[in-house]
Amino acid sequence: MVFKIRRPALSRRHVLRGLGGAAIGLPLLDAMRSPSRARAAGTDCPQRLIIMYSPNGTIADSFWPSQVNSETDFQLSPILSPLEQHKQDLLIVGGVDYLSAVAANENDSSPGDAHQKGTGHCLTATALLPGNFTGDGGLSAGWAGGISVDQEVANAIGQGTPFPSLELGVAVQGASVRSRISYRAAGQPLPPQNSPYAAYARLFGDSLGDPAEIAKRTSRRHAVLDTVADDYTQLRSKLGGEDRDKLDNHLSGINAIRQRLDSSVITFEGSCQPLDQGEPIDVNDVSNMPLVGGLQMDLIANAFACDLTRVATLMWSNSTAGHVLSFVDPEIKEGHHTIAHKGDQDTVKIAQNVKINTWYASQMAGMIERLKAMPEGDGTVFDNTMIVWVNEQNRGNNHDRRDVPYVIAGSAGGALNTGRYLNFDGDIGHNRMLVSILNAMGVDTDTFGDPQFGTGPLSGLT
Numbered sequence: 001m002v003f004k005i006r007r008p009a010l011s012r013r014h015v016l017r018g019l020g021g022a023a024i025g026l027p028l029l030d031a032m033r034s035p036s037r038a039r040a041a042g043t044d045c046p047q048r049l050i051i052m053y054s055p056n057g058t059i060a061d062s063f064w065p066s067q068v069n070s071e072t073d074f075q076l077s078p079i080l081s082p083l084e085q086h087k088q089d090l091l092i093v094g095g096v097d098y099l100s101a102v103a104a105n106e107n108d109s110s111p112g113d114a115h116q117k118g119t120g121h122c123l124t125a126t127a128l129l130p131g132n133f134t135g136d137g138g139l140s141a142g143w144a145g146g147i148s149v150d151q152e153v154a155n156a157i158g159q160g161t162p163f164p165s166l167e168l169g170v171a172v173q174g175a176s177v178r179s180r181i182s183y184r185a186a187g188q189p190l191p192p193q194n195s196p197y198a199a200y201a202r203l204f205g206d207s208l209g210d211p212a213e214i215a216k217r218t219s220r221r222h223a224v225l226d227t228v229a230d231d232y233t234q235l236r237s238k239l240g241g242e243d244r245d246k247l248d249n250h251l252s253g254i255n256a257i258r259q260r261l262d263s264s265v266i267t268f269e270g271s272c273q274p275l276d277q278g279e280p281i282d283v284n285d286v287s288n289m290p291l292v293g294g295l296q297m298d299l300i301a302n303a304f305a306c307d308l309t310r311v312a313t314l315m316w317s318n319s320t321a322g323h324v325l326s327f328v329d330p331e332i333k334e335g336h337h338t339i340a341h342k343g344d345q346d347t348v349k350i351a352q353n354v355k356i357n358t359w360y361a362s363q364m365a366g367m368i369e370r371l372k373a374m375p376e377g378d379g380t381v382f383d384n385t386m387i388v389w390v391n392e393q394n395r396g397n398n399h400d401r402r403d404v405p406y407v408i409a410g411s412a413g414g415a416l417n418t419g420r421y422l423n424f425d426g427d428i429g430h431n432r433m434l435v436s437i438l439n440a441m442g443v444d445t446d447t448f449g450d451p452q453f454g455t456g457p458l459s460g461l462t
Contacts, residue, residue, distance in 0.1 A: 047441055051149075053316060057395045078354060090407060096406060096433050097428060097430065100453045115392060116177045117401070118393040119318070124149075125448060144187075149434045151185075153441045171316075172194055173318055196277060196299055199296070275298055293316065297366060417460075428458070435454075
């Protein structure tokens with residue numbers, strides 16, 4: 001599938017009019033085409049990554065596969081049953097621990113309570129920074145102490161697209177370490193956008209509306225950025241070597257801005273089409289989570305189809321949120337966090353928690369189905385995508401962060417061998433799981449996060 005990006009021809013005589021009326025030419029534009037974009041328009045299909053987060057742990061007995069005869073011969077659990085038709089596309093990984101969030105001894109004094117650590121560590125595998133976010137038991141923490149795996153991937157594959165990554169949320173509340181999973185670097189969280197309408201305007205705004213008005217708007221933008229002048233050579237010849245470098249670097253920056261603006265105007269065709277988001281709904285109303293989540297997943301699929309980004313995170317709610325998910329079952333009257341804290345003897349609440357986690361699995365199935373419906377090359381967009389479902393912990397009622405639940409869907413263009421359930425022996429840091437994700441996405445590394453908790457990829461995933 002080829003998605004055409006409307007790019008006005010860039011002449012070597014284009015210039016930027018600077019302060020004082022000086023006109024500075026841009027002679028290097030032809031050498032600044034994006035190789036990543038060229039690949040997307042050619043025969044090679046780009047890899048893509050989606051990370052989906054759900055909070056408060058799961059119910060182990062209802063999550064892990066049963067009747068396991070081999071890594072390819074097993075029965076999906078009740079929670080994973082919505083994924084049955086996609087079983088051959090799944091890679092279920094057990095026996096992996098958040099060792100960075102549960103230090104090897106009982107004297108762990110690193111910042112944060114259980115929920116802060118679970119959420120802040122899940123994609124970073126790095127200790128939280130000290131800070132003033134109040135946690136349980138008088139504990140506190142700041143933001144995560146390192147880059148998240150999605151941003152590491154975005155640094156590698158996302159720089160040739162208009163948006164290196166896309167961070168979306170569904171009813172994510174607050175601004176603390178419990179409500180952030182994506183980090184550009186230590187202490188630099190990327191907030192998820194809860195509104196699919198705002199996210200859509202950000203992604204597609206320059207491409208929506210009357211084509212004549214879009215062309216006029218583009219022309220006006222170019223008039224601001226570019227003029228024609230003949231004195232570039234004369235100006236540059238008067239500068240010393242250091243000043244020439246400064247000028248060239250400045251012009252490179254201006255051209256990067258120009259390319260980003262130009263590439264935000266796309267031609268809708270094939271699977272790349274405008275979205276009909278219907279009448280606006282209240283994105284902060286918890287009862288609207290299914291509708292908002294559906295719109296966010298539509299947005300991710302379309303952003304992939306239009307090659308606006310290749311990396312996305314979708315955060316369903318946040319750690320310790322008190323959302324009452326009665327849309328899953330009218331009998332649910334308490335918040336998910338409260339239900340997750342009920343003891344194993346409370347069979348009614350355990351059953352409700354199973355239903356909640358099963359609903360999250362159905363949302364993952366919906367994301368898979370959206371991508372499978374989009375042709376690309378000889379297959380679909382899904383064939384070149386990896387979706388990773390993560391949680392902040394294993395069990396909610398004891399904050400266990402060992403044997404955390406992982407479900408991967410898709411092979412990222414054949415990098416992963418799917419249709420399998422791999423159960424490791426435990427005491428294996430999820431650092432290695434994140435290294436495996438990076439390797440599958442083409443990032444050559446043996447370490448991620450804090451290496452004292454593990455190096456190298458997990459064996460057998462690729």
